[in-house]
Amino acid sequence: MKILSGLNLNEIEEITDSLQASKFRARQIHNWIYLKSVKTIDEMTDLSVKFREELKQIATVTDTKIKVKQESSDGTLKYLLEFPDGECVETVLMRFDNRANLTACVSSQVGCAVNCSFCATGKRGFIRNLTCKEIIEQVLTIQRDTGLKVTNVVFMGQGEPLLNLDNVLKAMEIFNDNFQIGARRLTVSTSGIISGIEKLAEIDMQSTLAISLHAPNHEIRAKLMQIENKYPMTELKKALKKYIEKTNRRITIEYLLIKDLNDTIDSAKQLVEYLKDIKCNINLIPYNPTEKNDYQKPSGNSIMRFKSLLEQSGKKVTVRLERGADIDAACGQLKGKVE
Numbered sequence: 001m002k003i004l005s006g007l008n009l010n011e012i013e014e015i016t017d018s019l020q021a022s023k024f025r026a027r028q029i030h031n032w033i034y035l036k037s038v039k040t041i042d043e044m045t046d047l048s049v050k051f052r053e054e055l056k057q058i059a060t061v062t063d064t065k066i067k068v069k070q071e072s073s074d075g076t077l078k079y080l081l082e083f084p085d086g087e088c089v090e091t092v093l094m095r096f097d098n099r100a101n102l103t104a105c106v107s108s109q110v111g112c113a114v115n116c117s118f119c120a121t122g123k124r125g126f127i128r129n130l131t132c133k134e135i136i137e138q139v140l141t142i143q144r145d146t147g148l149k150v151t152n153v154v155f156m157g158q159g160e161p162l163l164n165l166d167n168v169l170k171a172m173e174i175f176n177d178n179f180q181i182g183a184r185r186l187t188v189s190t191s192g193i194i195s196g197i198e199k200l201a202e203i204d205m206q207s208t209l210a211i212s213l214h215a216p217n218h219e220i221r222a223k224l225m226q227i228e229n230k231y232p233m234t235e236l237k238k239a240l241k242k243y244i245e246k247t248n249r250r251i252t253i254e255y256l257l258i259k260d261l262n263d264t265i266d267s268a269k270q271l272v273e274y275l276k277d278i279k280c281n282i283n284l285i286p287y288n289p290t291e292k293n294d295y296q297k298p299s300g301n302s303i304m305r306f307k308s309l310l311e312q313s314g315k316k317v318t319v320r321l322e323r324g325a326d327i328d329a330a331c332g333q334l335k336g337k338v339e
């Protein structure tokens with residue numbers, strides 16, 4: 001049985017050709033899948049009943065199941081999706097009242113090998129890469145379930161996207177071409193895989209690159225993220241400068257603020273120094289304790305102090321709004337609970 005979700009127009013044409021139907025039928029099916037997000041072939045009402053019956057003999061819309069769905073009081077939706085081999089990943093839809101944006105936060109791998117000390121996914125290790133189709137299915141499932149059109153996609157769910165780069169790039173192309181989501185509305189977030197950043201520079205990526213920096217110096221970063229031992233901040237900085245030079249794009253620096261660990265005045269000053277010649281915006285993410293570890297939430301005062309010190313250096317700084325506080329919204333949390 002062919003699965004229509006995730007196929008490009010040429011691949012759908014192969015199916016319609018095999019049924020001796022015109023290429024126009026393929027275009028109609030493509031629109032039903034990507035723009036109208038139907039759940040079944042029967043909903044493709046501009047195809048004749050006879051053709052739909054023939055198509056149903058050899059194809060179906062999807063093979064991805066919603067295993068668990070949670071809805072937060074702020075409108076955030078979190079899904080645990082199950083693929084045919086029984087592996088599951090988390091996908092989140094974030095809605096902001098004051099904006100028309102509907103942002104899907106997608107996973108790129110089942111599990112993750114990077115093992116950041118604050119992350120539930122990393123603790124369970126790496127299982128496998130997601131295929132391009134499985135990445136696409138996450139957005140399609142959200143669209144089918146809500147009837148809404150996703151406007152932005154961020155690769156910030158489970159997994160390290162740059163360790164599954166080929167499939168992530170293919171998926172980004174499909175988001176662009178099939179879902180009509182502009183390149184500037186796609187964000188790839190990495191823990192700092194330098195080889196992957198070099199590849200993105202080489203292809204002159206026009207989407208946003210976000211770096212999970214989370215620390216102002218090597219010692220703190222190595223404590224939080226083992227990847228620092230493989231790709232140290234000094235080398236990362238060189239790669240980022242080359243990336244910015246090549247793409248002429250401003251990057252986003254993600255910084256998880258943890259009480260008394262990396263939220264001090266000294267940390268802010270070191271961060272300013274590290275970022276002084278990097279074209280970037282900074283996104284501060286106050287740590288929200290969810291796991292059994294020693295990390296604590298920073299106080300409101302220390303968040304504001306940190307923000308203001310960075311702003312004095314001329315950078316644009318935002319503090320990420322807490323989304324889904326009443327559900328298992330942090331990466332890996334819902335899956336961990338279900339398992």
Ligand code: SF4
Nearest residue numbers: 112115116119122159
């Ligand atoms: S934070 Fe991201 S890169 Fe780090 S372990 Fe979790 S999923 Fe992997």
